[in-house]
Amino acid sequence: MTSWPSVELDPVRRLRVLAEAIPGAAVAEAVLDAPFDDVWAAATDFENAVPRIELFIGRARVVSREGERVRVQITPPMMRRPQPLDVVLRPGWCWMVSPLAVAGMAAVPEGERTRFAHLEALTVPGGRVAGPLLSAKMALAGELKRIERIARERRV
Numbered sequence: 625m626t627s628w629p630s631v632e633l634d635p636v637r638r639l640r641v642l643a644e645a646i647p648g649a650a651v652a653e654a655v656l657d658a659p660f661d662d663v664w665a666a667a668t669d670f671e672n673a674v675p676r677i678e679l680f681i682g683r684a685r686v687v688s689r690e691g692e693r694v695r696v697q698i699t700p701p702m703m704r705r706p707q708p709l710d711v712v713l714r715p716g717w718c719w720m721v722s723p724l725a726v727a728g729m730a731a732v733p734e735g736e737r738t739r740f741a742h743l744e745a746l747t748v749p750g751g752r753v754a755g756p757l758l759s760a761k762m763a764l765a766g767e768l769k770r771i772e773r774i775a776r777e778r779r780v
Contacts, residue, residue, distance in 0.1 A: 635717040635732060636741045646726065656771065658737070658775035666775040673771075682700055683699040695711070725748075726747055727742070746758070
């Protein structure tokens with residue numbers, strides 16, 4: 625009996641594969657000048673750091689945690705009603721699903737630095753064309769630099 629080949633992908637590579645498979649997905653990736661533990665703690669601090677990083681989240685509140693599953697209520701800046709965000713959270717891997725979008729974060733250590741990738745995609749009709757806009761938003765807002773800055777603040 626012949627066995628099928630298997631491939632192990634680190635979290636950043638896995639996120640890149642998902643980006644290729646999701647229509648309109650945008651990905652920002654960089655090597656951040658901060659250790660993995662600090663970067664990951666900053667990126668997944670939903671209530672305190674994420675509203676400072678992500679322009680589309682004005683407030684966030686963790687409402688439940690059960691193992692690797694986290695339920696967060698997010699309130700976009702221009703909305704009054706909180707939206708649910710279902711999260712799968714593992715070391716170096718975070719996958720988030722809301723009624724309007726999916727997002728992912730992945731990180732791997734590179735010595736004293738961290739390779740970090742962030743994916744965003746709209747799941748509403750027409751979301752396929754939003755990729756370039758989401759890429760521009762992530763770049764112009766400097767989201768990865770914000771994560772790096774918050775991670776470095778944690779070291780002080």
